[in-house]
Amino acid sequence: MFVAAEIKKNTYYDSVYLMRITKEIEKTEGVIDVLVGMGTELNKELVSSLSMMTKEIESLGPNDFFVVAKIKREEIMGVVTKKIDSLMNEKKKNNVKEHSPATLDSALKYNPEINFALISLPGEYAIEEAKKALEKNLHVMLFSDNISVEKEIELKLFAKQKGLLMMGPDCGTAIINGIPLAFANEVSRGNIGIISASGTGAQEVSVLIDKLGSGISQLIGTGGRDLKDEIGGITMIQAIEALEKDENTKIIVLISKPPSENVAEKIFKMLNNSKKNYVVNFIGSESKNVSNSKTHFAYSLEETAKMAVELANKSTVRNKEVDAKCKKAIEELKAKEKEAIASAKNMVGNLSVQRKYMRGLFTGGTLALEAMNILRGRGMEVYSNLAGDERFILSNANDSYRNACVDLGDDVFTRGRPHPMIEPSIRNERLIKEIRDEDVLVILMDCVLGYGSHENPAGEIANTLNLAKKDMTNEENDSPIIVVSIIGTNKDPQNLKESIIDLENAGAIVVFSTAQATRIVAEITKSIGEC
Known part of the structure; x- marks a missing residue:
């Protein structure tokens, strides 16, 4: 050697x-x-x-x-x-046909009309480049992480002073003037604006809005820490002010993991004076009393999208064709869920009796959090590597225990490795491990399509499922039930229809929202009397 x-x-x-x-x-x-x-x-x-x-x-x-x-x-x-x-x-x-300027200065020289910079560099360099961009009056989307809170505050205050948006650090999703940036999907334009501190949360909501026949005016990411006490919601507040003035935005959606109480109160005070309708989903957080009747609280990403579309349809001249498309899409979602539950319960009858636990393997942290909250709301004890009730924190994120939801995009898994949305081998390895566990009844997963994601995430899941089945010594129909929530549109670089076919051919149950998939999992575990 x-x-x-x-x-x-x-x-x-x-x-x-x-x-x-x-x-x-x-x-x-x-x-x-x-x-x-x-x-x-x-x-x-x-x-x-x-x-x-x-x-x-x-x-x-x-x-x-x-x-x-x-x-x-x-x-x-x-x-x-x-x-x-x-x-x-x-x-x-x-890349030979693409013009790739070597520096920010040369990019501006090539096109002086540029007013937006997307920065993805190691943290120590990203700070300097973000400041340069702000100094040149560019809005900034900072994809990079590993940037201190102090530097984040410094950049955001500098941007605010200049009347610019500082999206990030760790801002993974945006759609600006119809252009998807970083991890984002190809969705229709419309009158619904999204401001989000959660990348995959914003992706699911924007995709469902598209599926329900509506569209997005702007999707502004803030970075995951924006609603913490230290940052004070600087970017979200600026984005609210911007979309309040935007004539093309009639409905505004706010998405975040639980914000600090002080920041939430500050935002809710703003909403009390708003002229527009808001849908708020601060995942896992209790709603506060808001005196403005235009503010509506949603408790899942699916509900957030439905509520936003319903309000959007009411805000414009009634269009029978649009209303009919939305109604048909909702009916299709309900029918798909009903069919999936029946199929899953039929599968349960073919499994060996010792199988009793669920495992959630997520590439999106917000999606994992939502699934965990829904299951816990139904009385299940769910362990996780996500912050929350200390009694249910996994002692080792690499080993599931009883019912568990794991965020595989967490730093413990991605240190020195690509995020599983980009390179799925982290989850593929874990999926095989969970399938081989004879205690596992059902496995819940997300499959996120769109720009930035792996070129064929559904194919990766399907190939892993087929490989795992071949390796199993017991009967094929005795492997765990697989439930997948797929996030994507027919306009995404990956083929949505083919992705669904690949997953279903590999034996997975496929639905279109995290809430749907989680309800199916809850029904499966309920059918054997486990919680």
């Missing part, structure tokens, strides 16, 4: 892309372990933990590129480097 490394000084590549290359190189015959990355402290820690540290890598800085591999024979390193060069060249060819 040998450890070999190759280094390129002052050569920067996107970290997510390098993680994908690592996954490809891992498949090379004779490679025991490999890491392709930049010389950040985190990556050097990972190299060390894999027992591949060399003096050359130890001396690298964050702008230096490296490949290090544990290999069976020395000559295999040549195969590895050739494969990496080939993958890099393929990416360059795919």
Whole structure:
């Protein structure tokens, strides 16, 4: 066994892309372990933990590129480097027609009309670039995380002072003037505005609004910490003020995990003076008394979308065709759920008696939280790696216990690895593990389509299910029931219809909202008397 490394000084590549290359190189015959990355402290820690540290890598800085591999024979390193060069060249060819300015200044020189910057860089560089963009009067969407609260406050206050929006850090979803950014879906334009501190929450609501025949004016992300006491809801408050003035927005939807009480109170006071209808879903949080009759509280993402569409339809001249489309879509959703429950109960009769627990394997943290809250509301004790009741925190997020909902996008799983929405291997591995657990009755999952997501997330789930069934020693129909909530539209880069067919052919029950999927799971567990 040998450890070999190759280094390129002052050569920067996107970290997510390098993680994908690592996954490809891992498949090379004779490679025991490999890491392709930049010389950040985190990556050097990972190299060390894999027992591949060399003096050359130890001396690298964050702008230096490296490949290090544990290999069976020395000559295999040549195969590895050739494969990496080939993958890099393929990416360059795919981007050859795109104009890619090297700096913010050159981008503005190329197009002086630019007024928005999307930034995705390591945290230490992202702060500097975000400030530069704000100084040049650009609104900023900061996808990057690992940025301190102090720096977030500094950036947001600076943006506010200049009358600009600072979306993020850790802002993963937006649709601005009809253009999906980062993790977002291709949805119809309409008169419903969304302001969200939750990426996957906003995705599900926007997709359901589209399915119900309505559309989105703007979807503004705030970053996950915006409604914490320290930040004070700076971006959400600015976004509310902006959409209040927007003539194309008639209904405004607010989405967040539970905000701090002080920030929630500040926002509710604003809504009391609003002229527009609001739908508020602060997931898992109690609604406060709001004197304004135009503010409506929803308790699931599904209900949020339905309520927003109903209000949107009332706010415009009645259109019989639009009303009929919405009514038909709601009826189809109900019929799909009824059919799914009947199918699931039929499957339960074929399972062995010892199966009794549910497992939720989510790529979206907000979706996991909603599922957990719905199940707990029905009397189930659900363990999780999400914050909440300390009695039900998993002692080890890598091992489920009894009924469990796991957010696989949590830092404990993604340290040095791509988010499972981008590269699903984290969940694939966990899914096989849960299927092999003879105590597991039903597995609940999300499948998020759209820009930013894996090119075929449904295919990944289906392939894993088929692989797991082949490996099982017991009868095929004795594997756990699989319930999947799919988030996507027919206009997304992935094919929604084909995705549904792939999942159903692999034996999964497929529905269109987290709430629907969770209700089905609750019915399944109820049918065997477990909670």
